[in-house]
Amino acid sequence: MTPAKRRALFEAFARANPHPQGELRHSSTFELLIAVVLSAQATDRSVNAATATLFAKANTPVAIQALGEKGLSAYIRTIGLYRSKARNIIALCRQLIERHGGQVPRTREELEALPGVGRKTANVVLNIAFGEACIAVDTHCFRVANRTGLAPGKNVWEVEEQLMRVVPEKYRHDAHHWLILHGRYVCKARKPECWRCVISRQCEYEPKTAAPTTQ
Numbered sequence: 001m002t003p004a005k006r007r008a009l010f011e012a013f014a015r016a017n018p019h020p021q022g023e024l025r026h027s028s029t030f031e032l033l034i035a036v037v038l039s040a041q042a043t044d045r046s047v048n049a050a051t052a053t054l055f056a057k058a059n060t061p062v063a064i065q066a067l068g069e070k071g072l073s074a075y076i077r078t079i080g081l082y083r084s085k086a087r088n089i090i091a092l093c094r095q096l097i098e099r100h101g102g103q104v105p106r107t108r109e110e111l112e113a114l115p116g117v118g119r120k121t122a123n124v125v126l127n128i129a130f131g132e133a134c135i136a137v138d139t140h141c142f143r144v145a146n147r148t149g150l151a152p153g154k155n156v157w158e159v160e161e162q163l164m165r166v167v168p169e170k171y172r173h174d175a176h177h178w179l180i181l182h183g184r185y186v187c188k189a190r191k192p193e194c195w196r197c198v199i200s201r202q203c204e205y206e207p208k209t210a211a212p213t214t215q
Helices: 003-016 029-038 044-057 061-076 082-100 108-112 119-128 139-148 156-166 175-185
Strands: none
Touching: 003 175, 029 044, 029 061, 029 082, 029 119, 044 061, 061 082, 108 119, 119 156, 119 175, 139 156, 139 175
């Protein structure tokens, strides 16, 4: 994909959705961090359903640590891998209290040192909470980057590196929101809905899919 086509692609995204937002509900940086940890291999909808109840009861490191693994598990048992996530979150809260005064750190190194926090989670927090132009590559972003020809890569690290290199700086902060939402609702895994795609002119996927016919 040429630089001109990439720029046109993000211009189309920006026209269609000027202020893209993540779909995990949160009211603080700590809530965002916990929600993103819970979202691994789970849908945002299932996480939001669980955290609505959890955060009403406990939404600080001290309060969640006080629940213990068993208490926390009761709130998140509808989410995949909830036992290991509960264990990581309790350890994460302990580390925030002991090393960071109960505050979410602002550096990648400190974030990735927290239990259950990998590069993708750190990127989301750095982008949404601290305004950094990071690109979090999840399965949706990975699929769209490869399928469209925007930033092909064999794994998430290659795709992230490519995106950081080729996405115009003006659009870098919002890029992963556009790509994730596009992959979730339009450029779907089994069959992309090309007939309603705002970047169909720039996308190099062929053959494009047609709208389903009505009987």
